[in-house]
Amino acid sequence: xxxxxxxxxxxxxxxxxxxxxxxxxxxxxxxxxxxxxxxxxxxxxxxxxxxxxxxxxxxxxxxxxxxxxxxxxxxxxxxxxxxxxxxxxxxxxxxxxxxxxxxxxxxxxxxxxxxxxxxxxxxxxxxxxxxxxxxxxxxxxxxxxxxxxxxxxxxxxxxxxxxxxxxxxxxxxxxxxxxxxxxxxxxxxxxxxxxxxxxxxxxxxxxxxxxxxxxxxxxxxxxxxxxxxxxxxxxxxxxxxxxxxxxxxxxxxxxxxxxxxxxxxxxxxxxxxxxxxxxxxxxxxxxxxxxxxxxx
Numbered sequence: 001x002x003x004x005x006x007x008x009x010x011x012x013x014x015x016x017x018x019x020x021x022x023x024x025x026x027x028x029x030x031x032x033x034x035x036x037x038x039x040x041x042x043x044x045x046x047x048x049x050x051x052x053x054x055x056x057x058x059x060x061x062x063x064x065x066x067x068x069x070x071x072x073x074x075x076x077x078x079x080x081x082x083x084x085x086x087x088x089x090x091x092x093x094x095x096x097x098x099x100x101x102x103x104x105x106x107x108x109x110x111x112x113x114x115x116x117x118x119x120x121x122x123x124x125x126x127x128x129x130x131x132x133x134x135x136x137x138x139x140x141x142x143x144x145x146x147x148x149x150x151x152x153x154x155x156x157x158x159x160x161x162x163x164x165x166x167x168x169x170x171x172x173x174x175x176x177x178x179x180x181x182x183x184x185x186x187x188x189x190x191x192x193x194x195x196x197x198x199x200x201x202x203x204x205x206x207x208x209x210x211x212x213x214x215x216x217x218x219x220x221x222x223x224x225x226x227x228x229x230x231x232x233x234x235x236x237x238x239x240x241x242x243x244x245x246x247x248x249x250x251x252x253x254x255x256x257x258x259x260x261x262x263x264x265x266x267x268x269x270x271x272x273x274x275x276x277x278x279x280x281x282x283x284x285x286x287x288x289x290x291x292x293x294x295x296x
Contacts, residue, residue: 003038006030010175012051014124014157014168017084019049021073021170023152026055032064039070049083053152076150085158086165104151104183107255108134108144113153113180114269117173118260124157124166135257153180174296177269186273188226189255193247194240201227201237204258207250207275208283210266214293217286226252226266226274268294 003009007022020042024030030038035052042050051071062080065072071081078089105113115121115133130141145167148154153176156165169176197203205213206226212219229237237251244250252274260267266274268290275287 003042006038009042010171011048012155012168012170014084014155017049017157019051019071019083020046021051021053024052024054032061032068032070035065036068036070051081055152073155075152076146079149079155081157086156088156105147105180105185106144107185107187108136108140109147109151110184110187110273111256112144112148112167113176113184114267114273115260116154116169117177117269118263118267120260124168126166130167133257133261151180151183172296181273184273186276187254187256187258187270188252188274190253191244192237192241192251192253193244194237194249194251195242195247197225197249197251198236198240201229201233202258203227203251204266206252206258206266206271208286210271211275211283211286211290213265214268214271215286215289217282217289220250222247222250224250224252226254226258228254228257 003022006025006027008025010021010023012019012021022039022042039050039052049071051073052065053073053075055075057065057072057074057077062072062074062078066080069082071083073079073081080087111134112125112130116125120133121129127138127141127145130144131138134141134144145154145156148167149156152170154167154169157168158165171179203225204210204227205224207224208217208220209224211217227237234253237253241247254274258266258270272287272291275283278284278287
């Protein structure tokens with residue numbers, strides 16, 4: 001009872017190891033001695049390694065935890081997991097400043113989140129796989145990993161083989177979605193109208209059209225499709241655009257791939273993000289229906 005009043009207790013699987021995360025709720029200041037004692041209690045009680053986690057922790061406290069051998073994770077600052085062979089500290093790194101109104105997580109990180117929630121990479125995600133999924137550079141994939149760690153959604157741990165590291169999620173899917181959703185940007189960067197869909201780019205039913213296919217929502221009179229177009233394809237689409245209200249098709253231009261690997265329709269999480277903020281009660285009802293149908 002004492003531990004649950006001070007910490008959020010979560011079971012975490014990283015690689016082939018299970019451990020317990022004691023995340024400080026921030027209700028009252030905890031001394032290093034107290035944290036060490038509580039971690040020892042939990043380890044003896046549960047028979048698993050126990051990791052202390054906090055949103056922030058002073059450097060001198062992190063040093064004392066390290067000296068006493070208490071595993072800990074402070075997103076964006078330092079991770080010390082000796083039983084997994086992980087010990088890393090954040091160093092100064094130039095980052096592109098975000099707009100004041102921008103969500104905490106970027107498009108690449110959002111794509112990794114929805115891929116994880118949709119069952120992709122159940123054994124963990126390495127940088128090469130992330131790079132292939134995103135279709136972006138190694139630097140972009142690495143930055144997305146950093147964002148997910150700083151936000152407390154994932155943790156990089158050593159592979160069971162000892163070669164390289166993988167990104168492991170820290171929460172079960174339902175809890176991960178609840179934590180991540182407010183921080184995730186929508187994938188739609190612009191909407192244009194088209195009288196005909198050109199050959200070349202892959203258009204996928206999206207928005208109200210995709211919701212109507214999965215819920216009781218009636219199909220919209222103007223079909224909605226999504227596409228991830230870049231370079232010449234994007235330029236051609238913009239040149240062919242007509243006023244949205246007069247167009248045969250409403251086209252969402254996404255800032256990331258529309259489909260996950262092996263899928264023929266938009267995953268439910270991306271669909272929820274792309275339709276978020278609608279003023280139409282029918283759409284909001286369909287979104288709730290879609291969320292209830294997800295098998296976690």
